[in-house]
Structures are given as structure tokens and as C-alpha cells.
Amino acid sequence: MKLLLQNLQSGANISQGYYQFPFLIWKYFLPHSQEPIEILAKYMKEEQIEIGLFTEADAGSFRTKDMDETEIISRMCEFEQKHFFPTTNFRGFTNQGNAIVSKYPIIDTKMYKLPGTGEPRFLCQSTIKLKNKKINLFVTHLALSRKERQEQLKEINNIIKNIKGIKILTGDFNIQSEEELNNIEESNVKRITNLKTYPSWNPKMPLDNIFVSKEIKKYTLKTTQVKMSDHLGLVLEF
Numbered sequence: 001m002k003l004l005l006q007n008l009q010s011g012a013n014i015s016q017g018y019y020q021f022p023f024l025i026w027k028y029f030l031p032h033s034q035e036p037i038e039i040l041a042k043y044m045k046e047e048q049i050e051i052g053l054f055t056e057a058d059a060g061s062f063r064t065k066d067m068d069e070t071e072i073i074s075r076m077c078e079f080e081q082k083h084f085f086p087t088t089n090f091r092g093f094t095n096q097g098n099a100i101v102s103k104y105p106i107i108d109t110k111m112y113k114l115p116g117t118g119e120p121r122f123l124c125q126s127t128i129k130l131k132n133k134k135i136n137l138f139v140t141h142l143a144l145s146r147k148e149r150q151e152q153l154k155e156i157n158n159i160i161k162n163i164k165g166i167k168i169l170t171g172d173f174n175i176q177s178e179e180e181l182n183n184i185e186e187s188n189v190k191r192i193t194n195l196k197t198y199p200s201w202n203p204k205m206p207l208d209n210i211f212v213s214k215e216i217k218k219y220t221l222k223t224t225q226v227k228m229s230d231h232l233g234l235v236l237e238f
Contacts, residue, residue, distance in 0.1 A: 004049045004224070006224070008069060009229035012230075031065045042076065051137065052102075053171075056172075057084065061093060064095075081101065081106045085124040088119060105129045108127040112124075112159050137168050169212075190212065192236075200229060
């Protein structure tokens with residue numbers, strides 16, 4: 001099975017350098033092309049990705065010209081299964097959240113509110129069925145504040161340790177140091193990533209991470225070869 005984790009940056013495509021932010025920051029608020037999302041979808045199809053987990057996805061708003069980015073990806077990849085987890089909707093100008101697209105049936109979804117006073121943060125769970133097995137997939141996008149991240153990581157640990165079965169935890173953790181992730185491993189999942197994903201044009205920080213439960217023993221991991229965001233994606237094959 002091949003899984004992709006990608007911060008979509010709502011299709012803003014700031015992927016060449018920090019110098020782009022002053023010129024392209026308007027894409028966070030105003031209508032822009034969804035070509036970067038289409039480029040990612042083509043890459044997913046070529047790589048035979050079977051599950052996509054996304055942060056900073058937009059399910060249709062003023063800035064995306066009412067186009068649902070998860071719909072674009074699922075349509076181009078010929079996936080029938082998708083789910084959007086809304087986290088921030090600002091008067092129709094943005095409709096941001098986490099998301100999943102899947103070749104396999106999604107049989108259950110849940111959202112868990114994480115502590116914090118700033119932008120709303122959630123742990124989002126999708127359970128998929130593969131033959132006679134169920135896999136619990138999680139995606140999250142944590143706060144920029146270290147103090148809030150620590151509270152959110154504790155809550156994630158408390159949630160995940162009580163869920164039985166195969167587990168894969170993914171997301172943009174926004175960590176500033178490796179030690180921040182120590183608590184997660186108490187929940188019987190292990191971190192299998194230390195690849196640098198941010199910024200995409202000169203990766204120096206492992207902001208995007210994947211954890212797996214003990215049932216997953218053999219795997220390979222790599223960063224994506226397509227730049228359509230300020231983050232590189234991670235491809236997990238297991």
C-alpha cells in the first residue's frame with residue numbers, strides 16, 4: 001500500500017523561496033488557479049498512491065473559486081472515497097481543514113478537538129477497510145506555539161493509546177525540536193520519519209511526520225519529487 005502525506009497550502013504554490021510570500025500571499029485570501037492541486041494529483045496517479053492525507057486543504061471557497069481540492073484529487077486519481085474535516089471557515093472566503101482520499105472504503109470518521117486558544121486544531125481519524133483488516137488513519141495540523149503544541153501532543157497521545165488495531169498517525173506537527181515528539185510514542189506508535197520537508201525549496205526542518213503501530217513492520221519512505229506547496233510531501237509504502 002502507498003500513502004501520501006501532503007500539506008496542500010490551499011493551492012497557493014509558494015514553493016520556490018521565501019521571496020514569493022510578499023508577492024503571492026494574496027492567494028491565501030483571493031481566487032487563484034488550482035493547477036498546483038492538479039499537478040499533485042497527476043503525481044499521485046503516476047506513483048500509484050492509494051491513500052492521500054492532507055493538511056491545509058480547502059473544500060471550496062471564494063479563494064479556490066468554489067473548487068473542492070479533495071474532489072479534484074479524488075476525481076483525477078479515480079478514487080471514490082474521500083472525506084473533508086473542516087477546521088476553519090472564514091465567511092466563505094476560506095474553507096480549510098484536513099482531508100483524506102482513498103482507493104479503499106472509508107467506514108468511519110471522527111474529529112477530536114485539540115486544546116489551544118488560537119486557530120482551531122483537530123486530530124482527524126478515518127478508518128478504512130482492506131480485505132479483512134481495518135486501518136485507523138490519523139491526520140493533524142498542530143499549532144505554531146510550542147506551549148500549545150505540547151498540550152495538543154499530550155491529548156493526541158491520550159486519544160490514540162485507547163484505540164485498538166493498526167494505526168498510522170500523520171500530519172504537519174510544526175515542531176521546532178525532535179524532543180517535542182517524545183510523548184507520542186507512549187501511545188504504542190513509533191515515529192518512522194526524520195526526513196526534512198520544510199521549506200520545500202531547501203528542506204531543513206522535519207515538520208511533517210508519520211508514526212505507525214507495531215503491526216507495520218516493513219516500509220519505505222521518501223519525500224515527493226513534485227513541488228506544489230511550501231512543504232514537501234512524504235510517501236510511505238508498507
